[in-house]
Amino acid sequence: MKDVRIDRRVFLRGVGGVAAGIAATSLTACGTGSSRSVGSGGKSAKTLVVRDSGGAYGEALQKAVYTPFTQETGITVQAVNLQGTQMLAQIKQGRPQFDLINNSMMDHAKFVAQNALETLDTDRIKSIKSAKIPEGQITDHAVAGSFYANCMAYRTDAFGGRGPESWADFWDTKAFQGSRSMCNPDADLPELEFALLADGVPMDKLYPLDVDRAFDVLTRLRSDVKKFWDSGPLPGVLLSRQEVTMSTVWDGRLADLQKQGVPVERQLNGARRQFQGFAIAKDAAHVDAAYQLLDYSLRPEVQAALAKTFPSNPASPVAYTKLTDEERSKLAGAPEYYDKGFDADINWWIKNESAITKRWLEWARG
Numbered sequence: 001m002k003d004v005r006i007d008r009r010v011f012l013r014g015v016g017g018v019a020a021g022i023a024a025t026s027l028t029a030c031g032t033g034s035s036r037s038v039g040s041g042g043k044s045a046k047t048l049v050v051r052d053s054g055g056a057y058g059e060a061l062q063k064a065v066y067t068p069f070t071q072e073t074g075i076t077v078q079a080v081n082l083q084g085t086q087m088l089a090q091i092k093q094g095r096p097q098f099d100l101i102n103n104s105m106m107d108h109a110k111f112v113a114q115n116a117l118e119t120l121d122t123d124r125i126k127s128i129k130s131a132k133i134p135e136g137q138i139t140d141h142a143v144a145g146s147f148y149a150n151c152m153a154y155r156t157d158a159f160g161g162r163g164p165e166s167w168a169d170f171w172d173t174k175a176f177q178g179s180r181s182m183c184n185p186d187a188d189l190p191e192l193e194f195a196l197l198a199d200g201v202p203m204d205k206l207y208p209l210d211v212d213r214a215f216d217v218l219t220r221l222r223s224d225v226k227k228f229w230d231s232g233p234l235p236g237v238l239l240s241r242q243e244v245t246m247s248t249v250w251d252g253r254l255a256d257l258q259k260q261g262v263p264v265e266r267q268l269n270g271a272r273r274q275f276q277g278f279a280i281a282k283d284a285a286h287v288d289a290a291y292q293l294l295d296y297s298l299r300p301e302v303q304a305a306l307a308k309t310f311p312s313n314p315a316s317p318v319a320y321t322k323l324t325d326e327e328r329s330k331l332a333g334a335p336e337y338y339d340k341g342f343d344a345d346i347n348w349w350i351k352n353e354s355a356i357t358k359r360w361l362e363w364a365r366g
Helices: 004-019 024-029 055-073 084-092 105-113 127-131 167-171 192-198 211-224 234-240 255-259 287-297 300-309 317-322 325-329 346-365
Strands: 035-038 047-051 076-080 100-104 143-155 180-183 225-229 246-250 264-280
Touching (some): 055 300, 084 105, 100 105, 100 287, 105 264, 127 300, 167 192, 180 234, 192 264, 225 234, 234 246, 234 255, 255 264, 264 287, 287 300, 300 317
Parallel strands (some): 047 100, 180 225, 180 246
Antiparallel strands (some): 035 076, 100 264, 143 246
């Protein structure tokens, strides 16, 4: 089953490949191109094609967003799962077979550099104001609808009733003994920010990242990192088997383990947020319908419905008022947790990710 965040990493490599002039053979290797229709079942004169990442996330979008949108507007939604190179190839030919793109804000920024997105008329997206979408997550070409957080997970039975409170504790293997796990760049952005936070850099002073300092701090922990995880479930597996006592993790991945009685908990101090959002493909055939679905998707009540179906955090602070206390407490975007984390600087990462990833791979090999 696909994970939206893993898909983002594959997608990003594909976009980078196009920008660098990768041969056309890579186009056929980077996505399934699968599609599914979401409609009322009858004939409709109005249609819309949406690109999303499929899998469990696509199923949640269908249930919480596409189907009720069709019921309200009569517009039939067809969802397709395409990767970056496939979409760019269609757009560059002037014939995109999709209208609205659901992807990370970082990937949308990549597309802007390729002149692959329409400039948005935000006056046509009324729910931006009612949802109170953060200003930093509204660009000329895309608007965020949700985010995920990369944070810390730990076994609650490992430290004599104590729990880590900061990334400095994650690095402190004397006070908090046991092996660690951190992510591989195949899963997500290298975790340089966590190393800098562990070394005392204030959260609001992280960017531009001091790369040399970050790798120096990572090296201090290298011998205690048992495994670099490359898939969303793996941190939970390692914690469940007691192979590690702490791991970085995608927030939301612990809920099932906790239901099974596994003694694990998260720490959201210093969590890194990355936003997911919507953009309209350049030369899209159904622009009006795309604006309607974009506007619908950003409604606070719709974002809340999606959060009940899939472990993602609404970008809208208003959406959290539509959830119960129990539902809200599980989300890193809840008011009591939000200020504990920070937004990844996607512009910095776009400029530096390739070089950082190369250096990380060399570092990890020792």
